Amino acid sequence: MSDPLPTIPSFRLDGRRALVTGAGRGIGLALAAALAEAGADVTLAARSDEEIEAGAARLRARGDRATATRLDVSDLAAVRAFFADRPAFHILVNNAGTNRPRPMQDVSEDDYDAVLDLNVKAAFFVAQGCARRMIADRVAGSLIHTGSQMGHVGGPNRSLYWASKWALEGMSKAFALDLAAHDIRSNTIAPTFIETPLTRPFLEDAAFKASVLAKIKLGRFGTVEDLMGAAVFLASDASALMTGTSLVVDGGWTAD
Numbered sequence: 001m002s003d004p005l006p007t008i009p010s011f012r013l014d015g016r017r018a019l020v021t022g023a024g025r026g027i028g029l030a031l032a033a034a035l036a037e038a039g040a041d042v043t044l045a046a047r048s049d050e051e052i053e054a055g056a057a058r059l060r061a062r063g064d065r066a067t068a069t070r071l072d073v074s075d076l077a078a079v080r081a082f083f084a085d086r087p088a089f090h091i092l093v094n095n096a097g098t099n100r101p102r103p104m105q106d107v108s109e110d111d112y113d114a115v116l117d118l119n120v121k122a123a124f125f126v127a128q129g130c131a132r133r134m135i136a137d138r139v140a141g142s143l144i145h146t147g148s149q150m151g152h153v154g155g156p157n158r159s160l161y162w163a164s165k166w167a168l169e170g171m172s173k174a175f176a177l178d179l180a181a182h183d184i185r186s187n188t189i190a191p192t193f194i195e196t197p198l199t200r201p202f203l204e205d206a207a208f209k210a211s212v213l214a215k216i217k218l219g220r221f222g223t224v225e226d227l228m229g230a231a232v233f234l235a236s237d238a239s240a241l242m243t244g245t246s247l248v249v250d251g252g253w254t255a256d
Contacts, residue, residue, distance in 0.1 A: 006105055009237040014039035016141075018235065019089045021073050021126060022096030024051030026196035029095050030224035031231045036064035040091060040231045045071040045082075067141040073122040079103050083129040088137035091235045092130040094123050096165070099198070104159040112160060119164030124171060127186070140183035144234045147188035149250040163192075169246060176244030178191060183242035188232050192250035194222040217252025 018035045022028040023044035036042045037058045044052040045068060048180045052068035059066035071082055073096045098118045134141055150158065151165035156165055165183075168188060175186035193199055193212050203221065205208050213219065230247045233239050248254055 009240060011232055011236045011238050012039050013232070013235055016040045016088070016090035016235075018042045018091035018093065019045060019130065020093040020095055021045045021071070022146075023055060023093075025050040025055075026198060027194060027224055027227060028084070028095040029055045031095065031144075031146075031227055032066070033059060033064075034039070034228035034231050035093070035235060036066050037090065038236070040235070042066040043069075043071075043089075046096070047072045057204055058220070062063065073126050076120055076122075076125050079122075079125055079129050081131045088133040088139040088141075089130055090134075090139055090141035092127065092132045092141075092143045093146065093231060093235075094126055094143065095123060095128075097146065099158070100159045101158045101161065102201070103157050107160060115160040115164055116167075118218070119161070119197045120167045120171070123168060127171075127175060130181075131175070131184055134184055135179075135182050136221070141185070142235050142239070143172070143175060143179075143184070143186040144231060145174075145188045147190040147246060149190050149192050149248060149253050151188065151190055152246070152248060152254050172246075180243060185234075187234050187239070187242055188246040189227055189234065190246045190248040190250065191227055192222050192253050194224060194227065196224065215253050215256075216250070217255060219240065222249065222251065 020028055020032040023032045024046040026172040032042050032044050044056050046052045049070050056066040056068040072078055098115055100115055145168050149166040151169040152164045154162055172186045172188050214232045224250055230249055
């Protein structure tokens with residue numbers, strides 16, 4: 001008698017609690033929507049009360065489970081209190097971030113602190129707070145960090161952003177090693193230029209737009225929808241053996 005055919009692991013997230021930071025708009029809101037549609041009970045977190053409340057309301061209107069919680073991830077005391085006040089999450093999307101593009105010779109100390117403190121320091125301690133609570137509650141799960149193709153290559157005028165995203169890649173690999181014994185996985189999603197409110201002003205520059213499209217081999221900018229499947233995959237049992245790696249969603253940019 002032959003062995004039974006294998007069955008695909010579930011992409012469903014029913015019964016799991018997910019936290020998405022920077023969830024007020026753009027990539028964060030899209031990933032929150034993706035996890036909610038897959039069945040997760042999603043908490044949208046950001047500094048912008050109106051945006052996350054509106055986003056959570058839109059998700060609930062279509063029948064999803066979603067709540068909004070104001071959280072400034074750069075306030076580490078607030079981050080500690082946030083995780084202390086609620087049961088463990090099964091899924092973290094570590095998405096809050098910023099960018100101040102300029103040549104390295106023009107970068108100020110304030111620029112440095114603004115980008116690295118949010119993109120690296122805050123991301124580290126949000127992941128730590130989430131993981132500590134998962135360990136305490138004996139909850140297995142998935143940490144997903146919004147990185148960038150710029151965590152795999154270099155380029156002009158964005159030295160701070162590049163530095164932060166390379167750091168995030170290294171942090172995630174180390175998290176994966178530290179947390180594997182607790183059945184907690186850590187991976188990044190590394191997108192190319194995605195059309196969002198944050199990137200739209202840059203993409204309106206004709207010369208910059210042309211230079212970007214020349215490197216994206218599929219010939220178009222990304223959309224937030226291009227990242228939604230990657231997030232559900234990394235959050236679900238379908239990626240159960242993946243940790244310490246990166247899903248590069250870049251239209252072929254880094255293939256050269």
